[in-house]
Amino acid sequence: MKRILVIALSVVLAVSAFAACSNDSTSIYVISREDGSGTRSAFTELLGIVDENENDATVGSAEKVTSTSTVITTVAGNKLAIGYISLGSLSDSVKAVSVDGVAPSVENVKNGTYKIARPFNICYKEDTLSELASDFVKFILSKEGQNVINENGYIMVSENAESYTASGLTGKITLAGSTSVSPVMDKLADAYKTLNANVEIEIQQSGSGAGIESATEGACDIGMSSRELKDTELATLKSVKIADDGIAVIVNKENTVSNLTSEQIKNIYLGKLTDWSEISE
Amino acid sequence: MTNTVSEEKKDRTKSLTRKLYKNHVGSKIIRVLVWGAAVISAAILIFLIGYIIIKGVPNLRLSLFEWEYNSENVTMLPAILNTLEMTVLTLLIAVPVGIFSAVYMVEYAKRGSKIVKIVRLTSETLQGIPSIVYGLFGYILFVLTCGWRYSMIAGVCTLAIMVLPLIMRTTEEALLAIPDSYREGSFGLGAGKLRTVFKIVLPSAVPGIFAGIILAIGRIVGETAALIYTSGSGTNFTGNITDSSRTLAVHLYCLYNEGLYMEESYATAFVLLVMVVGINALSSFIAKKITKK
Amino acid sequence: MTNQKLKPEKKKRYISVKETGMKILFLICALASIVAVIVICLFLFAKGFPAIGEIGIFKFIFGTTWKPSAEIFGIFPMIVGSIYVTAGAIIIGVPLALLCAAFLAKFCPPKLYRILKPAINLMAGIPSIVYGFFGLVFIVPLMQTITGGSGKGIITASILLGIMILPTVIGVAESAIRAVPDSYYEGSLALGATHERSVFAVIFPAAKSGIFAGVILGVGRAIGETMAVIMVAGNQEILPESILSGVRTMTANIVIEMAYSEVGSLHQNALIATGVVLFVFILLINISFSLLKRREKS
Numbered sequence: 102m103k104r105i106l107v108i109a110l111s112v113v114l115a116v117s118a119f120a121a122c123s124n125d126s127t128s129i130y131v132i133s134r135e136d137g138s139g140t141r142s143a144f145t146e147l148l149g150i151v152d153e154n155e156n157d158a159t160v161g162s163a164e165k166v167t168s169t170s171t172v173i174t175t176v177a178g179n180k181l182a183i184g185y186i187s188l189g190s191l192s193d194s195v196k197a198v199s200v201d202g203v204a205p206s207v208e209n210v211k212n213g214t215y216k217i218a219r220p221f222n223i224c225y226k227e228d229t230l231s232e233l234a235s236d237f238v239k240f241i242l243s244k245e246g247q248n249v250i251n252e253n254g255y256i257m258v259s260e261n262a263e264s265y266t267a268s269g270l271t272g273k274i275t276l277a278g279s280t281s282v283s284p285v286m287d288k289l290a291d292a293y294k295t296l297n298a299n300v301e302i303e304i305q306q307s308g309s310g311a312g313i314e315s316a317t318e319g320a321c322d323i324g325m326s327s328r329e330l331k332d333t334e335l336a337t338l339k340s341v342k343i344a345d346d347g348i349a350v351i352v353n354k355e356n357t358v359s360n361l362t363s364e365q366i367k368n369i370y371l372g373k374l375t376d377w378s379e380i381s382e
Numbered sequence: 383m384t385n386t387v388s389e390e391k392k393d394r395t396k397s398l399t400r401k402l403y404k405n406h407v408g409s410k411i412i413r414v415l416v417w418g419a420a421v422i423s424a425a426i427l428i429f430l431i432g433y434i435i436i437k438g439v440p441n442l443r444l445s446l447f448e449w450e451y452n453s454e455n456v457t458m459l460p461a462i463l464n465t466l467e468m469t470v471l472t473l474l475i476a477v478p479v480g481i482f483s484a485v486y487m488v489e490y491a492k493r494g495s496k497i498v499k500i501v502r503l504t505s506e507t508l509q510g511i512p513s514i515v516y517g518l519f520g521y522i523l524f525v526l527t528c529g530w531r532y533s534m535i536a537g538v539c540t541l542a543i544m545v546l547p548l549i550m551r552t553t554e555e556a557l558l559a560i561p562d563s564y565r566e567g568s569f570g571l572g573a574g575k576l577r578t579v580f581k582i583v584l585p586s587a588v589p590g591i592f593a594g595i596i597l598a599i600g601r602i603v604g605e606t607a608a609l610i611y612t613s614g615s616g617t618n619f620t621g622n623i624t625d626s627s628r629t630l631a632v633h634l635y636c637l638y639n640e641g642l643y644m645e646e647s648y649a650t651a652f653v654l655l656v657m658v659v660g661i662n663a664l665s666s667f668i669a670k671k672i673t674k675k
Numbered sequence: 676m677t678n679q680k681l682k683p684e685k686k687k688r689y690i691s692v693k694e695t696g697m698k699i700l701f702l703i704c705a706l707a708s709i710v711a712v713i714v715i716c717l718f719l720f721a722k723g724f725p726a727i728g729e730i731g732i733f734k735f736i737f738g739t740t741w742k743p744s745a746e747i748f749g750i751f752p753m754i755v756g757s758i759y760v761t762a763g764a765i766i767i768g769v770p771l772a773l774l775c776a777a778f779l780a781k782f783c784p785p786k787l788y789r790i791l792k793p794a795i796n797l798m799a800g801i802p803s804i805v806y807g808f809f810g811l812v813f814i815v816p817l818m819q820t821i822t823g824g825s826g827k828g829i830i831t832a833s834i835l836l837g838i839m840i841l842p843t844v845i846g847v848a849e850s851a852i853r854a855v856p857d858s859y860y861e862g863s864l865a866l867g868a869t870h871e872r873s874v875f876a877v878i879f880p881a882a883k884s885g886i887f888a889g890v891i892l893g894v895g896r897a898i899g900e901t902m903a904v905i906m907v908a909g910n911q912e913i914l915p916e917s918i919l920s921g922v923r924t925m926t927a928n929i930v931i932e933m934a935y936s937e938v939g940s941l942h943q944n945a946l947i948a949t950g951v952v953l954f955v956f957i958l959l960i961n962i963s964f965s966l967l968k969r970r971e972k973s
Contacts, residue, residue, distance in 0.1 A: 130825045135910070136743055137935030156745045164827060164921055165910035167931050170641030171811065178816050179825060190641045275531070275626070277614070280639050287453040303626050305532050305614040306636050308934025311521075320531045331937070409869040416782055416871070419774030420791075426838055427794055430801070430809055482704035490701060497709070503961055504712045510895035510957035511715075512926040514933055515950045519718050543711045550708055576694050597799070604802030606902060607930060631802045638804070651805050658800035662793070
């Protein structure tokens with residue numbers, strides 16, 4: 102009895118304590134991807150969010166989020182938030198800001214004016230790659246394959262690739278790796294299957310690290326990675342860039358800011374710039 | 383007020399308690415608290431389920447139930463079939479092993495044996511280990527070391543190990559709850575140990591065992607982290623245990639992850655919920671059938 | 676005569692073969708599950724201990740900086756995070772669950788019970804990713820408007836976990852309450868206590884051990900939960916300043932970084948070592964629980 106009263110009382114106290122905390126702050130709520138994410142390492146590298154030893158120095162108080170859609174949902178629900186996502190995943194529920202006056206779009210990434218982009222890589226063991234799998238790689242880098250990449254909001258690596266002719270091979274290809282590369286790989290696989298009807302393609306969304314590992318260990322034919330491969334990994338694997346992906350910096354729709362300089366973004370993520378009021382239009 | 387007292391008694395206690403409430407404020411408060419707690423819990427539940435239904439049902443489309451997966455229709459039908467296959471296969475391994483080892487530990491091992499105690503403690507502890515650790519374990523042991531690559535069988539083995547302690551513990555609990563007089567009676571009538579176990583002890587433990595199985599099914603159907611690295615995210619249903627195949631929960635995870643298929647993920651969440659309800663209903667129906675026999 | 680005598684003997688021999696055969700089968704099954712349990716433990720320890728050794732046990736457990744890219748591994752913030760979030764979940768979830776269990780066992784009209792009970796069982800079957808998304812879309816904005824902060828953090832994670840442990844705790848506590856003989860309740864009523872007082876002052880203490888088991892199970896579920904927590908806890912790998920600031924739990928730490936860590940690297944082994952610490956934690960909880968039980972018995 103007494104205990105229950107005590108509990109009830111403490112609940113009331115706790116609620117009133119929260120009520121007292123509430124304020125109209127304008128401090129920036131920083132959202133970052135997890136350490137090791139391909140999106141994050143490209144983002145921090147390109148904007149120089151690093152310490153003197155070239156190590157990632159994203160501010161510790163930044164929220165760490167593990168998936169693109171959680172970043173979008175969080176930013177859509179928090180007026181003070183800032184985050185970054187793959188350009189291909191950008192949706193209407195958030196606002197993408199221009200960086201140094203350049204809007205994030207496929208054209209701007211392609212012509213080099215929008216600077217924040219990262220590679221989509223595939224990797225495989227060159228000497229043991231099956232005939233079918235190497236044909237698929239050929240398809241990805243061909244005109245048809247690169248068109249699929251372009252149609253889905255990613256940036257092709259070669260404008261004037263040779264066109265692909267169906268090989269008529271049959272069998273099964275297994276790919277594993279980055280969850281960011283998977284959606285476009287899904288589209289590529291569909292396109293390849295319409296040309297080569299008797300081919301099965303299996304895509305494992307297990308993360309860049311696991312994908313590279315699987316390719317090394319032979320648990321899959323081709324690994325997918327949204328980060329550059331490390332030297333130790335390149336000792337056994339051959340890495341090929343299949344596309345570029347712009348990284349959009351997003352804020353809440355109600356946020357009045359629509360342009361940030363790369364210096365400002367850098368300082369926000371280093372924890373030096375902490376309030377939206379310090380950012381003048 | 384309890385279900386067991388007769389109507390007459392009920393009326394009497396009711397009028398009696400009504401009188402007592404007048405001069406006992408504490409009881410009134412508790413009464414309010416208890417009802418309040420029930421209402422809050424029910425509200426949370428209704429909110430949760432209502433949310434999934436409201437968001438999920440409008441997004442249900444026929445194309446979500448097509449046979450062949452592609453990036454346009456993101457069908458969940460293969461995933462549903464895979465989930466069923468995964469559940470059945472996992473239970474086929476985990477349930478007999480779990481029940482038999484519980485039988486050994488309760489009926490055969492010496493009471494108070496050290497090993498039994500240690501196993502009990504570790505298996506309880508393993509239940510709190512996050513499933514990602516199981517996933518990694520399965521990945522290194524089954525996918526890499528055994529060379530099974532990403533396959534249904536690797537997922538099944540990982541999940542079987544994961545739910546084994548659960549089934550073991552609930553069965554053990556159910557067996558321990560059976561009074562020794564049952565066993566003594568059976569022995570007294572001349573039945574052997576084995577016969578006693580299968581004809582007397584296990585049948586009376588069925589409700590308890592099924593409670594454990596239902597819990598295990600819930601875990602299997604809802605599992606993602608342990609499966610991403612073992613059975614992987616192959617999109618088609620082949621029925622072949624050496625093929626990689628995603629369950630519905632993994633399918634939901636894959637759809638949700640990159641934010642490209644939000645509507646479809648709501649619909650998938652709804653179907654997943656319906657599936658959990660269906661499986662729960664089915665297993666309690668089977669449990670009833672068995673106990674009646 | 677002789678024929679009739681022989682038959683039962685043969686049968687007996689057959690039975691004894693079957694008996695021992697089945698006994699061996701049971702033993703093999705028991706050994707299989709024991710092996711499974713031991714192999715998992717070995718796997719955890721074989722990968723985790725060398726990593727802890729390399730980093731230094733003190734540095735690993737009490738280090739407050741976690742920077743895998745700079746090879747600094749200190750999981751103290753995560754340990755604190757796990758404790759805070761679990762404690763929060765217990766504070767929020769357990770009173771609610773126990774009152775609910777009392778309601779189901781002693782207050783609920785039978786008609787309502789038939790709907791409520793399966794519904795609560797259903798809660799246990801909802802995958803945690805759905806809970807997580809629910810938390811992200813509902814609880815987080817709610818906390819934002821109440822507290823004015825980001826809405827993600829210890830308190831939000833505690834609320835969500837409090838909800839998630841409800842079915843587990845309710846289920847076990849309810850059956851514990853039901854297991855108390857009716858004579859206790861009736862005796863209490865006969866002495867003039869109200870219905871409520873009989874339930875909470877007589878039946879609850881009698882069902883204490885079962886209720887406690889439910890709470891322990893709830894703790895296990897809360898401390899081991901991942902997918903839902905990473906969506907609402909904020910996952911900052913720093914020591915939390917208040918109950919509103921974000922935290923990263925040990926489980927979240929493992930899931931978040933496992934996908935990207937290089938296999939076989941110190942980083943990955945440090946993550947598995949986090950699993951070992953978690954394992955030790957749960958082991959401690961279970962041991963103290965069984966000690967408590969034993970003391971009660973004696």
